[in-house]
Amino acid sequence: MDQGPSRAGQGRSGLALDLYRTMRRIRTFEERVAELFVRQQSAGSMLHLSIGEEGAAAGVGRAMVEGDSFTTHHRGHGVFLARGGDPNRMMAEIAGKAAGYCGGKGGSMHIADMALGHLGANAIVGGGIPAVVGAGLSYRRLRRPQVSVAFFGDGAMQQGILYESMNMAALWRLPVLFVCINNQYGMGTHIDRASASAAWDERARSFGLAAAMVDGEDTLAVYDAASALLAGARDGIPGYLGVSCYRFHGHARMDKSPYRDAAEEEAGRRRDPIARMANRLRGEFEVAGAEIEMVDAAAAAEMDTAMTFAIQAPLPEPAAMFTDVFAPDQPAPRPVADRIAAALGES
Amino acid sequence: MDQGPSRAGQGRSGLALDLYRTMRRIRTFEERVAELFVRQQSAGSMLHLSIGEEGAAAGVGRAMVEGDSFTTHHRGHGVFLARGGDPNRMMAEIAGKAAGYCGGKGGSMHIADMALGHLGANAIVGGGIPAVVGAGLSYRRLRRPQVSVAFFGDGAMQQGILYESMNMAALWRLPVLFVCINNQYGMGTHIDRASASAAWDERARSFGLAAAMVDGEDTLAVYDAASALLAGARDGIPGYLGVSCYRFHGHARMDKSPYRDAAEEEAGRRRDPIARMANRLRGEFEVAGAEIEMVDAAAAAEMDTAMTFAIQAPLPEPAAMFTDVFAPDQPAPRPVADRIAAALGES
């Protein structure tokens, strides 16, 4: 059922290696995105890296099954990769190329893939949340065993739409899971300056959801918590999962995080789900160092390929501007130039 | 300090009689509003009576002090009367007359009185809530000892703006009180069909507010709970108060409540804060029946006068259409007729 990368082995140790691989792929992908930007090959600088947050993406993504759908926030590359996103088409989209997931029209903040249940990244904080309520309505009505998962940041905890969505999900007992990737910051604002309390599981419970909070550095714990909540959601008990982590880098590519001090950043970056999982693999799970290095090397090769693919891919044709506003068989918007020509009697 | 009606006596029994008088005035006012509508003298039928909810208005209104401000929902006549609203000008506004609080432009759902701290009734469910956060910011900044109170119905508990407002109030420790007048229904929808749970004080607490729920039939209890929360708010601990009651009549004048059965309505209408207070006055507080009857008679006379005043008051002048869009010394909107005349070269 799983859409993620193939399993390295059975049982807990196979799962752990799998999660490691996903996280490594995410981090390497994000590093290549950063490079794409430095090489001036990205479409703009509004690129939000999920480095440091891989535990949330990999853990929850791995607990979901084929057919489950999801929406993400603007920092959604990791979640999508964990759900099977194709790095080539993702990178091409980030570069604004025709071969990208959205033909270059959506970019990093609007990647989507209906085939993989990705109902879309969203550049509006909280904007993608209520869609999962609607997906939940669909699944219940169409008697499908699916769950729809909203991924969002701690910033969205202060958007009213989240609570409207939680209320509807609880009231109607929908197969929905709300996942807050709490990286401690909304841009330059620490959560302590955005909310009187960060015990957000209490908020979720007060709206009638099952709720848990988990340390995002411990990816297996994320997986376990998500699995339990997803099972509940599938049975009509919608859930909330808060995953705490640390945003290693600036908000977007232009942000050097002057609002955080070096000591905090250093401590935060030590909360590294990848390093921690590598340690556990070597220790607890007795995986050979060489095997881990192979995973790393494969990720590097895969993401180099993606970057090259994106750079070499052609730009969209100018005519792409006017397609996809409406369905192909429907009247399309009339270009401004045509209207000018008509008014001038040239056409 | 109190802006409400004058006190009949000292201590608890004086307070009780005071609350009774306020409630009786509210109910009688609302009965006259109903009559105004039947006589086709009201501006439209979107008139929302607070009969059955007088305990909330009187209890909280009496606990507030001069200078405290408030916003109300569309069912706000009672709260405003409890805070000193002039029945003549209120009734005239409901009739759409020039002598009304808003010159007939606002009507029942948009009554306001800056002199009494009434920052406005609102016809958008939840629309008036965030204004009290702003008022709280003003009071703190201007070092005024005031509290701003948002009154709203149970329906607003499902509007996102409430939670954005609660979060800001708690985060900034503002002198703000949120009062939910829970009359069990939002139009035809019982609260059980709008929310998975009605333990809304838990929601408020999870956002960092002090919270209480109280039975609106017991007006003294409402007063006590509101007093405590207002004191806390004045000290920077914003609060939430849920007051439960029953909407005796239909949602607005055209609604006969076909969605409720007779038995429920009968039981609901027995939860009458006025009858209960009358009993307590006669029993516990040893107030003479004649004194209570005098209060009733005075209210009847006062509200008859208000109704007559409203009916006899003149309509606004046609030119009133164009004033008050902007401040008087600012350019006003140009009437459509003037623009037509100019285009036709007539002016």
Place this chain on the structure above:
Amino acid sequence: METTYREALRQALDDAMTADSAITLLGEEVGRYGGAYGVTKGLLEKFGKERVIDAPISEAGIVGAAVGAAMTGLRPVAELMYVDFIGLAMDQVANQAAKIRYMFGGQIGVPMVLRAPCGTGRSGGAQHSQSLEAWILHMPGLRLAMPGTVSDAYHLLRAALRLPDPVVFIEHKALYVRKGELDTQRMDAPWGRAIMRRGGRDATIVAYSRMVHRALEAAEALAADGISAEVIDLRTLNPLDMETVSASVARTGRALVASEGHLTGGAAAEIAAQIQEACFDWLEEPILRLAAEDVPVPVSPALEAASVPTAESIARTVRRMVHR
């Protein structure tokens, strides 16, 4: 068959829901209450609570849920009790529903209908009487229908419920009780086409929604004065059928656009701008616009009534335009 605008809308929902099991109603009071204006009465009983869903008072959530449902196999009809409340949901309408197909490179559409009543006439005041179609008209990705007749109430709603893209469907609350002929088998004109409701030679009155009736009344009064006014009903504002309008104005040489939205920045401005682009050489007089005054809608009934165009103001204006 003679019926009302309200009944025609209900019939359209009923027939469409019978034909397409994906259609699902979602909104405040659409079920047990039957809709604030009674449009959905009986549909809960007929189609059950999985298809007629009473929602909490959460406009943004309702529209957002409809978007998600539309992307996953349903065809939701979301309802706003008044179009005035669209401000609460405008992000979901304009940034989500309208843009999803485009942002996602055509991968998926959002086949939903957002119904809402507009207009003055009930002393509802500034927050319950607006006509906000201009906001929608300005937003690429949204279709916009504003039926004025009983037949269009039915047929445009049926057509909207077959489209692959989001449609904002604005009803006029003063029209719900209006009677008219309905043939469920015959549409006045295809979706997206305007229609001439009355022929004339001297001037063209372009209208939609309730203003169609006021324009027709005005044309009647003008006929008594010997002025022959043509009345065009736009029916949909996106698509906006300027061909039909321009063809008329090219013949009459005079155009008046009547709308219940505020004058400045309203739909009438777009229509006037396009008419002059297309008919510049045929115009004998400037294109005039009658619309709601640029003031919030007042409650007091006389002020309210005077804040929007009337049959009299339309007739008076056309008369002056013709006799200039």
Place this chain on the structure above:
Amino acid sequence: METTYREALRQALDDAMTADSAITLLGEEVGRYGGAYGVTKGLLEKFGKERVIDAPISEAGIVGAAVGAAMTGLRPVAELMYVDFIGLAMDQVANQAAKIRYMFGGQIGVPMVLRAPCGTGRSGGAQHSQSLEAWILHMPGLRLAMPGTVSDAYHLLRAALRLPDPVVFIEHKALYVRKGELDTQRMDAPWGRAIMRRGGRDATIVAYSRMVHRALEAAEALAADGISAEVIDLRTLNPLDMETVSASVARTGRALVASEGHLTGGAAAEIAAQIQEACFDWLEEPILRLAAEDVPVPVSPALEAASVPTAESIARTVRRMVHR
């Protein structure tokens, strides 16, 4: 003094806050971060956290709180990080801030400024690149300023901060780094008046915000061809100074309106409609509109750039209009 548009805005806030202690900034990242585009940098340090308030990501709450603050003694400057987010707050903007004075019969006003950047140029995509001034233009009760120059950035903001009514103040994000002259003692023209930025005889180009510069560039190019184009900068859209525009068009006989908002239902439609109402007898050619395509703004840089008017497209269009 030469400075940038960004600095001019900051200077205006700084000077206004110094002069009026009621002025209080409220918005996401306006304090410690200094504003997403750096406009408010240093103001927290100078005026303290009671006057420069970092808000949670709650657009509706921010605008609603500003409304309440404005009614109770402060003069708030609320900020939306992008004008695209106004849909989240549209109820508070359009149903509350805009209508309170009127609904309450003139008892009180809402003296607040809502700042927000608009426009394309950063590959921000459909939800971060819009120009939504048309929604505001259509809403009675709101003033609307869209400065194009460094001097106007300063002076219009200072003027907005003295007005008794709510002002939506839309900045163009591509202009923040633009340099220009600023004399803090001298305003180009009073609040509410348009201004001629370049004189000309053959055609009038009406523009605002960034399009002023593209119009001026176009005029320069046209001059090389022997075409003399006049450029009018509207500066504010409410008030909308059509006198200045009409006086120009009455002389030149030709008008082109350039705007970065979507074409259909955009501000350019209103301006075009009014020009033809006022200048019907003087027009030699139809009034033309250049505006953003009626498509969500695409991310891919070449598509994005082609979606809005350019100096070239303006010049090309004027050339054809003049030579027709």
